[in-house]
Amino acid sequence: MQFTNVLVVGGAGYKGSILVPKLLKRGYRVTVYDLMLFGSEGLPTGEPNLTVVEGDIRDTAHYARVVRGQDAVINLACISNDPSFELDPSVSRSINYDCFEPMIKATVEAGVKRYIYASSSSVYGVSDAPEVTEDHPLLPVSDYNKYKGMTEPLLRQYQSDSFTTVIIRPATVCGYSPRMRLDLTVNILTNLAYNKGKITVFGGSQKRPNIHIEDITDLYVALLDMPAEKIAGETFNAGYENFTVSQLAEQVKRVVEEEFPGRPPVTIETTESNDPRSYHVSSKKIADRLGWKPTHTIEDAVRDLCTAFRDGRLPNSLDDPKYINVKTVKSLSLV
Numbered sequence: 001m002q003f004t005n006v007l008v009v010g011g012a013g014y015k016g017s018i019l020v021p022k023l024l025k026r027g028y029r030v031t032v033y034d035l036m037l038f039g040s041e042g043l044p045t046g047e048p049n050l051t052v053v054e055g056d057i058r059d060t061a062h063y064a065r066v067v068r069g070q071d072a073v074i075n076l077a078c079i080s081n082d083p084s085f086e087l088d089p090s091v092s093r094s095i096n097y098d099c100f101e102p103m104i105k106a107t108v109e110a111g112v113k114r115y116i117y118a119s120s121s122s123v124y125g126v127s128d129a130p131e132v133t134e135d136h137p138l139l140p141v142s143d144y145n146k147y148k149g150m151t152e153p154l155l156r157q158y159q160s161d162s163f164t165t166v167i168i169r170p171a172t173v174c175g176y177s178p179r180m181r182l183d184l185t186v187n188i189l190t191n192l193a194y195n196k197g198k199i200t201v202f203g204g205s206q207k208r209p210n211i212h213i214e215d216i217t218d219l220y221v222a223l224l225d226m227p228a229e230k231i232a233g234e235t236f237n238a239g240y241e242n243f244t245v246s247q248l249a250e251q252v253k254r255v256v257e258e259e260f261p262g263r264p265p266v267t268i269e270t271t272e273s274n275d276p277r278s279y280h281v282s283s284k285k286i287a288d289r290l291g292w293k294p295t296h297t298i299e300d301a302v303r304d305l306c307t308a309f310r311d312g313r314l315p316n317s318l319d320d321p322k323y324i325n326v327k328t329v330k331s332l333s334l335v
Helices: 016-025 060-067 082-087 089-098 100-109 143-156 185-196 213-225 245-259 284-290 298-310 325-330
Strands: 005-009 029-034 050-054 072-075 114-118 164-170 172-174 198-202 207-212 234-238 241-244 267-271
Touching: 005 016, 016 029, 016 213, 029 060, 060 100, 072 213, 089 100, 089 143, 100 143, 114 143, 114 213, 143 164, 164 213, 172 185, 172 213, 185 198, 185 207, 185 245, 185 298, 198 245, 207 213, 207 245, 207 298, 213 234, 234 284, 241 245, 245 267, 245 298
Parallel strands: 005 029, 005 072, 029 050, 072 114, 114 164, 164 234, 172 207, 198 267
Antiparallel strands: 207 241
16 A cells, blocks of 8 residues: 555545545555545444544644544535535535635645545536547536536646645446435436335436446546556546436336335336436546546346345435435535
């Protein structure tokens, strides 16, 4: 291992709850810095190499104290998805953009050697290009997309021989996590198929690139081991399968029916959508440059979720606000 101490910012969330145990298993000493909007129940307990700190990334002084002594930072923190962002755009901007450069400055001053930043493939907005590469113009259709795109050049400014930065633009993440989100496309569709036997598709023709949560978290771990010269200052898309929402619904229907053969067939209802986001993400660069390719499919994600439903790990999944970011954020004051 190149590093010993890893700080995961936003590490108690959907992806962090899968990532942190992987880092611990590899032998890293891990610190999680998180606002704990959703609590820390998704994180392992009784781990001597895990430190969990409740903290706000807007509190630069607090963050600066926590980041001291860290070798690498994986930044997953943000107000995620458009509906959550739009509840209070000024607060969301303060978390997703205004505090970003002060946080980077504090990270550099702390002597951190590597910074892995989770941006989003939603920065591409709407595109009919057959393959959306990292050079594609950023055409955000919401403030969430816009500020994700605006933070990227801020980070690149601090790239240096002693501070290696890399930006990942993940596709929409899917699959089971102990800190579950059921407001992501594949997860939404599976929840509806299992609990209602009916999937409602909004629009349907929009392309939604996806990546399994196991793959994206494996990538973050792998980036800690990559030689600096391979990733320094680089931006990589990280997706796998590009399907339309209607195609995703058909896959979910098939898998849920296979997993629960005694049930009536799942029906699909299509209605209009005001969400125009559509893009076909190319992940050729990360495969060519880093030799990295995902190995988990959308079908795998749906089967994992079916297993979690069957085992009772997702109780009250249609009604409990903890599974839906916008409902939880709405109930909390972040000012």
